[in-house]
Amino acid sequence: MEFTPEIRKATDSIYQKISRVVPEIEWSIHAPYIHKINKLKKEKNAVILAHNYQTPEIYYGISDFSADSLALAVEAAKTKADIIIMCGVHFMAETAKLMSPEKKVLLPDMKAGCSLSSSITGEDVRNLKKKYPGVPVVSYVNTSADVKAETDVCCTSANAVKIVKSLGVKKVIFLPDDFLAKYVASQTDVEIISWKGTCEVHEQFNDQEINEIRKNNPGIKIIAHPECPPDVINASDFAGSTSGMIKYVKDNQPKKVMMVTECSMSDNVQIDNPKVQFIRPCNLCPHMKKITLPKVLHCLENETNEILMNSEIIEKARKSVERMTEIGR
Ligand code: 13P
Ligand code: SF4
Numbered sequence: 413m414e415f416t417p418e419i420r421k422a423t424d425s426i427y428q429k430i431s432r433v434v435p436e437i438e439w440s441i442h443a444p445y446i447h448k449i450n451k452l453k454k455e456k457n458a459v460i461l462a463h464n465y466q467t468p469e470i471y472y473g474i475s476d477f478s479a480d481s482l483a484l485a486v487e488a489a490k491t492k493a494d495i496i497i498m499c500g501v502h503f504m505a506e507t508a509k510l511m512s513p514e515k516k517v518l519l520p521d522m523k524a525g526c527s528l529s530s531s532i533t534g535e536d537v538r539n540l541k542k543k544y545p546g547v548p549v550v551s552y553v554n555t556s557a558d559v560k561a562e563t564d565v566c567c568t569s570a571n572a573v574k575i576v577k578s579l580g581v582k583k584v585i586f587l588p589d590d591f592l593a594k595y596v597a598s599q600t601d602v603e604i605i606s607w608k609g610t611c612e613v614h615e616q617f618n619d620q621e622i623n624e625i626r627k628n629n630p631g632i633k634i635i636a637h638p639e640c641p642p643d644v645i646n647a648s649d650f651a652g653s654t655s656g657m658i659k660y661v662k663d664n665q666p667k668k669v670m671m672v673t674e675c676s677m678s679d680n681v682q683i684d685n686p687k688v689q690f691i692r693p694c695n696l697c698p699h700m701k702k703i704t705l706p707k708v709l710h711c712l713e714n715e716t717n718e719i720l721m722n723s724e725i726i727e728k729a730r731k732s733v734e735r736m737t738e739i740g741r
């Protein structure tokens with residue numbers, strides 16, 4: 413697509429915002445897509461929701477709402493749009509569909525999965541329930557609708573501790589993130605039965621790396637996502653969901669910070685916090701990175717890659733997400 417003077421003018425305010433992290437040569441490729449997507453989404457009454465791990469050209473260029481997975485689920489239930497495009501991964505698009513079953517929900521790349529979500533099936537949960545009868549099941553939102561349909565209440569990294577405590581029970585089955593389960597166990601007295609799922613991005617960090625960075629950068633604040641291994645969380649100054657990490661930087665304005673999480677977070681947060689210096693050992697999520705501007709445009713133009721689910725699964729799975737949002741209220 414051609415980067416015309418008209419498109420340059422129409423998209424210049426977006427570029428001024430992200431120019432610190434997106435080189436001009438790349439902008440000439442992104443801008444025509446951004447211009448076309450923004451025009452088309454208005455014509456089609458579509459809304460673009462983006463997870464915090466999306467690249468800056470998606471996050472600042474085309475999204476109407478960007479957030480962590482909890483807020484994306486809440487927003488999907490509220491939107492008045494006819495079409496929701498989820499710039500995120502498959503379980504996020506499914507969750508949007510559960511919350512707005514009457515809407516058309518599209519995912520620009522159906523292969524955008526998640527190692528946590530693919531670590532467990534509905535059948536696995538049914539077997540666990542047989543093994544531990546009567547023990548409530550709390551599932552991380554990073555799960556398929558089949559797993560959510562077998563779940564009593566969902567949670568995200570933003571509210572996992574609160575949800576587990578709210579049940580007022582001694583024992584909980586907590587799925588599928590083993591590290592998040594350990595984090596929750598460290599914050600409550602509840603006995604946690606966990607699953608061996610891990611996030612392929614966060615499991616790569618280790619505490620030696622964190623300690624080395626702290627030694628070489630006196631005064632640095634290190635903030636980690638709770639999907640990281642427990643040693644990494646213990647070596648950090650703060651642990652929280654992607655939005656929790658963003659809020660930490662905004663409120664504390666540390667001189668230097670390292671976000672122990674996916675790489676696009678540092679780019680996106682840097683833009684809104686120009687005085688903060690980011691140290692960037694980060695890992696890319698190959699699933700989040702499957703979402704690109706050309707794929708968003710293709711899926712918006714042709715209304716392809718629609719999330720379709722059977723109504724029984726929708727009903728059952730939605731209840732577990734609604735219970736979560738009710739407890740969060
Ligand atoms: P958040 O709920 O913190 O946005 O995390 C989602 C996720 O997939 C992190 O890897
Ligand atoms: Fe899944 Fe990890 Fe990617 Fe998040 S970062 S979508 S948990 S693989």
